[in-house]
Structures are given as structure tokens and as C-alpha cells.
Amino acid sequence: MSKKMHIKLNVNGKDEEFLAEPRELLIYTLRERLNITGPHIGCETSHCGACTVTINGKSVKSCTMFVAQADGAEVTTIEGIGGPDNLHPLQEAFKEHHGLQCGYCTPGMITRATKLLEENPNPTEEDIRFGMAGNICRCTGYQNIVKSIQAAATEMNAAKEAAE
């Protein structure tokens, strides 16, 4: 065992401090240490995207980052995006347009989609399929995921215009 490190993270706006071995993968830090269980473990081999979180403004597969690398970072998980009482437009749209069946990939999908829409508020279907290519869904065939993200984009742009 290597010696433990003093780690500081800001997760969903809350400061966290703890001692951890540097080899601990961030997904385990979130799920088992901090009880933030929205990000899921799908493949654990950097392929499926179920563990996607946002770290310092980048979509990252948290199974492929050591907690030591994230020391000092700001992390956003699905829990920081919206909850039952304040659904994010993407969550609302996934619900409305059946963007999920079993739901296992959904936290990663929506977390990635928040970043996609931030970078490209008016994505075409092709943009969405390309921008979501790091997230795998084994139920839906993606059609309704694309529809959900398009609907959320429309909703978010309308809300933004109304606010201006």
C-alpha cells in the first residue's frame, strides 16, 4: 500500500476533504466514499461513459482518473445538475421523450449532454450523435436520446431568450 494523500475536492458545490490512496479511481471516491451514486460503473474500461462527470469544465470518465489527479478540482455529477424537485430541462426531456429504458446509462448521458449543449446550444442530430459518442446505451437505440437532447436544447434556448 502506498501512503495516503490529503485530497480536497469540490463536488456539486460542496467542499470535501479526506485521506485516500492516490490509486483510488474517482468513480469509487464518488460512489463509495462520498455516497454520490448517480455516476454509475458500467464497463470500468473507459468505453461506456456511465461514469461520466464534469471536472473543471470537461466531460470525463471518472473510472479513468485517479483521485490524486482530481485533487483541487471542481466536480459536477448528475446530483449537481438537478433532482426530483428541480429537474434540469435535460432530465425533463429524457422523461418526456422516453430517452431511457433501464436508466443505467442516463446519469452519464445527461451529464455529458449538459456539456454538449453548453458548447453547442443548437446541435443538429449529427452533432448530438457525434458529441454523445462516448456514452453507450444498450436499450434505446439512441433515437429517443437524440430527440430528448434536441427537445431540451429548444426548451433551454427558449428559456434563455425569455430571460433576455
Place this chain on the structure above:
Amino acid sequence: MIPAAFEYYRPKDMASVLAILEEHGDDARVMAGGHSLIPMMKLRMADVPHLIDLQDIGGMSDIVIDADGIRIGALVTQADIIDDAKLTAAAPILREAALQIADPQVRYMGTVGGNVANGDPGNDMPGLMQCLDAVFTVVGPDGEREIPAREFYEAAYMTAREDDEVLTSVSIPPPTGGYAYEKQKRKIGDYATAAAAVQIVKGGGSCVSASIAMTNLSDTPVYSQAASDALVGTAVDDAALDAAVAAMLADIDPSEDNRGPIAFKKHVAGVILRRAIVRAWSRA
């Protein structure tokens, strides 16, 4: 999946990196985005007792474009390449290739330096850099030295970089003419079954110069001087395409794996190179 334990270092300057490398020798490795190394550590196929994270080293994330060429810091990510409009104007093949690497999440983390230094035959940037005649700058205990991309790769994961050296940047002469990066892969995120990087300069209706490199068709990237020569002086017609493909096939040495048998890979390599040349020529 739990990798073997390691000591973690996140130094602020290159002198500290070199000191750790000197102290621990083979037991120490540097890491940029980690998206090649971490999966190997998780599988326990790589054992790294001393892991040096480069993320806090300053000056390695810059893209500099001037009259002498383009200099890309080793920590520049694939996402940075895709987003940099000036770089895309100066060398559009870089963006075309970067968009075909892995997936969005991996491109936020994966770096140019890691991609070229790792020596994995599946990585796209090594062949691309050979096509562009790039030069890699490495720094070690005796200072800096430059190694041409076309002389850097010795075998799978074996390169001209010594264990106590760190690759710090990639320099590219300003590319001219038409370009194409063409990649055949089984699915998003996969390495190439075959990929081709092509730059072509056109003058008076014929090919003045060409540069061709292939990816994942040998245990190193393959710069094919013979394939390039086969196009020069021609109008890049069918006969020239056939000659270039034949020359390239003589230079590659693919092996059978889960992407297919050797005959299939050679077939795909020919199709991909032909497409890449035609597209590069149409842009020349």
C-alpha cells in the same frame, strides 16, 4: 479494477520531473492525460511504482504558430486541437485526424504528447506527425534534443526517447497543399483497422510533392517514401493511385488480430489510402 499501489507526484516544474525520473529510473513514468496508461495500470499490465503527473507543469499546453511553423505543447489535448481555429487554418489535417480519435470524453483528456510518445502502433498522431515531417523535442538530464518523427519509432512501445527523458513539444513545418486523414475503424473509440495521412502539393495539374504515412499496419507507424514518390510528377490518375497503393503495401507489415487477418488489413489499407489521396488531391 484496482491498479497496483504507487507513489504519486505532481511537480510544478520540469527540473523536479527529471530529478524523480533520475532517482527512480525504470520504476518511474510520466503521465499526461493518462488515457493510455491508466487503463493499462488498471489491468495490471503496466506497473508504475512512481507516477509523475505532468498536469501542473507550465508552458506545455501552448500552441504557437509563426513563420517557422507550428509548435504544440505535449499537454495540448485532442479537444484543444479541435477547438483551435488558428491551428485548423494553418494545418487542417490535425483537426481532421483529432476528430477521429476516441470519443469526446477521451479527447478532453488525451494529449498530443501522450499520443506520440506512447509508441502504441494504434495511436493516430504518430503516423500523422510522420506525414507532416514533425520533430519531437525531448528533455533529459543532458538538456534538450530534437528527434524527427520519422526516426522516433523503433518497435511497439519502443521509441528513441530514453527512459529519463520527457517529450515536451511537437514542431511541425507549415504544411502546404491538400490534405486528408482517412481512418477505418470498427466503432467509435476503436483504433484504426487502417488509417492514412496524406499531404499533396499540386502545380500545373500535376503532383509536385506528396507525403504519405499509415497507422496500425505495422508495429510502428509507416512513412512510405515510395508511395509518396509514386505520385510525384503524375496527374494522380488511376495508374498513379495503383502505383502508390502498391508501393505502400510493400512498406507495411500488418499482423492478424481481432481487427482481421493480414489479407483483409492489406485490402483495407489500399482502400483507405486511395480515398485519402483522392480527397487530398481534390483539396490541393
